[in-house]
Amino acid sequence: MAAVLEARGLSKSFGGLQAVVDIDFSVAQGEVLGIAGPNGSGKSTLFNILTKVPFAADRGAVLLDGRPIQRLRAHEIARLGVARTFQRESVFPSLSAVDNVLLAAEGARRGNFAANLAAAEQALDLAGFPATLHNMVAGQLPVFLRKLVMIASALALQPRVLLLDEPASSLTPQEIERIRDLIAKLVGEGMTILLIEHVLPLLTAVSDRLMVLDHGTLIASGLPADVIANPAVIEAYLGRER
Amino acid sequence: MDLQTLVSILESGAALGILYALMAFGLAIVWTTLGIFNFAHGAFIATGAYLAWQFGNAAGFGLGYWAGAILAVLAMFALGVVVQTLLVRPFERHRDIVLLTVITTLAGASIITNLLNVIWGPRMKQIEPALGGEVTVGLVHVRSQELVMVVVVAATLFAIGWFLLRTPLGRSMRAVAQNREAAQLMGLDVRLLYALTFGLAAAVAGLAGVFIGSIRFMSPTMGDDPLQKALVVVILGGVARFTSSIYAAFAVGIIEAFSTYFVGLYWTPAVLFGLMIAVLIIKPEGLFGRRQRSV
Incomplete structure (x- = not known):
């Protein structure tokens, strides 16, 4: 199936820190691609450079329906259909x-x-x-x-693709359940979703595929059950056994 | 003090207040939206006055008071957009934007003031008022031009308030002031909205200049004193709401009128700045403000 959103060789550094390193992925129409990884692994930075809010990638290409969008301005990318939510509830308060x-x-x-x-x-x-x-x-x-x-x-x-950044953070179990229902409803309507989430049961339940980042690098991707059993993923989350 | 004196002090304070509200609005909206202090605001006031004189007065193009005022306001909007593009936009994402734009807008103010001097010369000018003479209502004797000013400024402030609250563009301007990043994600062109906000502030400053130029004499530095007063108003009122600086402007106008009567003209700025310092110490978010940057 043709990719709705595709990233090729995306990289972003801050001084000497490589936040996102050479990431490739694609997400197809109606698919939910889950993104996991420990704190500071580059998940939100990946969303930042996909949307150019607040900064763009240093290198790499982003394609929406096959069309390169990395040279467009942030609001143009949003208008073309890349929508994103933030980890913290970011609204216009007044x-x-x-x-x-x-x-x-x-x-x-x-x-x-x-x-x-x-x-x-x-x-x-x-x-x-x-x-x-x-x-x-x-x-x-x-x-x-x-x-x-x-x-x-x-x-x-x-949107053509919805980027959800930890929608379940700071919520009660009942509220997380409602977020899960909402994502299921959106998937039922054919929405394409990229989902960053720390609540693993939620992430594995709604994702068709999972990719895991660590130190900005893609360390595993595939079906959720396979990915969470991957030794590299377990090591990234829990540390190496001595 | 007899009743007649009290009434005329209050009338003079209210007239000053409404003018200060107009001057402070531009400073406040630029601060809340772009997060910078525009030191060229006083020069915008002066430029608006000179442009209105040029377009409207018989010694200029002779188009009449209202045509002169409208053309000056439109030209000031364009000048605001240009100044924002040249002096503010290059530093938009810079860590030290506040300090950098203090310097660039001060430089802009200096350049504009000197250009006014070069083009129109240092000799005092005055815009011929729309209406001459005086009107007497009960105990109050008001210059007709002041009455025109009060009506037009009140209508302008009301229209701006309606625009910000009720129109899509106004809503977008408020949104971008509150959360730049969320605004970009909603498909709002932040760069364009910043330029429009600066243009609106300059246009309103220009209108203030038109009125000042028709009740006082004009000089290239005529915006310096209004800039100080507008600063006092913004700090006293806070910027939590569009109306905060309007209340503060009336307070400053009336305090200034009483202070001029009781303490004298020369000590009045000291009274106002003393009050401003007291507010900064006691309630730094302003008398009508909350602890946030927002409109």
């Missing part, structure tokens, strides 16, 4: 929940106000955000609802 999502709808569609508003409300519904809280100021919402606003904003862009 804007209402619906205005937060409306911005993304306006960024993506350039339609009239009514159509954009309808798209924003639809995205909030899809994310499972309570309809009674649409007009609540985003900064005053609890963490879980702010995460839903962020995910709904990403969905309102009508």
Whole structure:
């Protein structure tokens, strides 16, 4: 199947620190590619250089539907359909929940106000955000609802591929279950997803394939069950047995 | 103090306040959105006045007061975009952007002031007011031009507030001020929005210049004093909300009017700066502010 998003030889360094080293991957339409790795292994940096927010890769190519996008500016990449959420719930605090999502709808569609508003409300519904809280100021919402606003904003862009960076962090087990249901619902609708997650049961349950980074390098990739049994992955997470 | 004096002090304070609100708005929106302090703001005020004089006055192109004012405001928007592109954008992602843009905008202010001097000369000029004479309402005698100013500035501030709250572009400008990275991910062109914000600030500064130039004499350095007052307003009010600096502007205007009456003109800046220092010590986020950068 043709790749929706493909990375070739992506690398990023900060001074002497190599954060991402020569990473190749591709994700097909409707596929969920899970990304795991210990803290500081370069997972979020990989998302940063894919979206160019806040910085671009030093080397390598990123292709969306076969078209190179690494020379485009960050907002152009977003408009083409690479949507991303952050590990921390990153919203516009003084804007209402619906205005937060409306911005993304306006960024993506350039339609009239009514159509954009309808798209924003639809995205909030899809994310499972309570309809009674649409007009609540985003900064005053609890963490879980702010995460839903962020995910709904990403969905309102009508993305070709959705990059979710630790959507389950700082959430209760019940909330994690709802995130898992949401991802399953999105997959059911044919969404292509790149998922970074530390909660391994969630990651292995929803991912079709898994890749594991350590010190910016790809150390394993394949089916989730095979990857988590890989000795190199166990060593990266737990350390070498002496 | 008799009632007549009190009323005229209050009237003069309110007129000053509304002008200060206009001047402070530009500083506040540039600070909240781009995170920098624009020292060229005073030079923008002066340039707006000279352009309005050039377009509107009989000694210039003679297009009349309102055409002069509108053309000056439009030209100032363009100048704001140019200044942002040349003096601020190159340092956008730089770690020391605040310090670097203090230097570049100060340099820009100096260049603009000197250009005004070269083009229009150091001799004092004044924009012919839209309306001459005085209006008397009860105990208050107001110059007609001041009344025009109050009405136009109030309408402008209301329109800007509506624009920021109700239009897609205004919402985008507020969003980019609150979270640059999230804004980029929502498909917002941050570079364009920064330029538009700077342009809007310059246009509003230009409008303030038009009014100052029609109630006082103009000189190339006429923006220096308003820049100081606008700084006091922004610090007193804080920048948490669009309305914060408007409240603070009226407070500063009325304090200045009372201070001029009781303490004298020369000591008034000392009173205002003393007050500003006290607020910085006691409530650094401003009298109407919260501890965050946001509009």
